[in-house]
Amino acid sequence: MKLIGSTTSPYVRKVRVVLAEKKLEYSFEQTNPWAPAPELLQHNPLGKVPCLILAKPAMSLYDSRVIVEYLDTLSPVCRLIPATGRDRLAVKIWEALTDGILEAGILARLEQSWDGREPPQRSQAWVDRQLDKVQAGLAEMSRMLEDKPFCTGIYFSLADVAAGCTLGWLDFRFPHIDWRSAHPNLAQLYEKLQQRPSFAETQPG
Ligand code: GSF
Numbered sequence: 001m002k003l004i005g006s007t008t009s010p011y012v013r014k015v016r017v018v019l020a021e022k023k024l025e026y027s028f029e030q031t032n033p034w035a036p037a038p039e040l041l042q043h044n045p046l047g048k049v050p051c052l053i054l055a056k057p058a059m060s061l062y063d064s065r066v067i068v069e070y071l072d073t074l075s076p077v078c079r080l081i082p083a084t085g086r087d088r089l090a091v092k093i094w095e096a097l098t099d100g101i102l103e104a105g106i107l108a109r110l111e112q113s114w115d116g117r118e119p120p121q122r123s124q125a126w127v128d129r130q131l132d133k134v135q136a137g138l139a140e141m142s143r144m145l146e147d148k149p150f151c152t153g154i155y156f157s158l159a160d161v162a163a164g165c166t167l168g169w170l171d172f173r174f175p176h177i178d179w180r181s182a183h184p185n186l187a188q189l190y191e192k193l194q195q196r197p198s199f200a201e202t203q204p205g
Contacts, residue, residue, distance in 0.1 A: 001024070003016070003026050004040050004043065004050065004053065005028065005029075005050045008172070009050065010102050010204065011050055011063065011064040015064055018068045018072070018080060018158070021077075022074065022080070024071060024075060043060035050063070050064050050067060065099070068161075078156075080156075080158040082157070091152055094144070098137070098165070098166040101134050101137035101166050101170075102166055104133035104134050105131075105134050105169070105174060107126075107130045108134070109174075111123060112127055135177075145189060150189070160193060163189065164190060167186060167190045168203070172205070
C-alpha cells in the first residue's frame with residue numbers, strides 16, 4: 001500500500017495513526033496538495049490528501065473515512081471501529097464531529113491565508129462563522145467525553161484517533177485557541193494520547 005499525503009494534514013495523520021496502531025506496512029509519498037503532483041490527481045480527481053493506493057486489485061481510496069474503515073478490516077490487531085450497533089454509531093459520531101471541526105478550521109485558515117485570494121476578497125465574517133463552529137465543536141467533544149478514560153468508554157478506538165488528530169492540528173494551526181483551559185477533560189485525554197508511539201511519531205509539521 002502507498003499513502004499519498006502531507007505531514008501537515010490532520011486527515012492524513014488520522015490514517016497514519018491507524019496504520020501504526022494496526023501495525024500495517026505501507027510506504028508514504030509526501031506531496032503538497034495545494035500544488036498537486038500529477039500522481040495525486042491521477043488517483044484522486046479531487047486532488048486531496050489522504051489517498052491510499054492499493055496494488056491488488058489496483059485501486060485508489062479516498063477520503064480518510066473510507067480509508068480508515070478499510071484499514072480496520074485488514075487486521076484484527078487493535079480493532080478501532082465496532083462492527084455493529086450503538087458502539088459503532090458512537091465512534092462514527094465522534095469522527096463526524098471531529099472531522100467537522102477540522103473542516104471549519106481549514107475553511108477559516110484558507111479564508112485568512114490562501115494565496116489565490118487577495119486581501120480585499122477575504123471575509124472576517126466568514127472566518128468568525130467557521131471559528132464559532134470550532135468552538136461549538138470543542139464544547140460538544142468535552143460534553144461527550146465527560147470523565148471517561150477514552151472517547152467512547154474504556155477502550156481506545158477510532159474516536160480517540162480522530163479526536164487526538166483534531167486537537168493536535170488546532171495546536172499546530174491555531175495555537176491561540178486555548179481549548180485546554182476551557183475543557184480540561186480534553187486536555188487530559190490529549191496528554192494520554194500523546195504517550196502512544198502512533199501519535200508521538202506523527203506530530204504535525
Ligand atoms: C478532507 C481531505 C482534505 O481536505 C478527508 O480525507 O477526510 N474529507 C477529506 N485534505 C486537504 C489537506 S488538509 O487540509 O488536510 C487537501 O488535500 N486539500 C487540497 C484541496 O485542493 O482542497
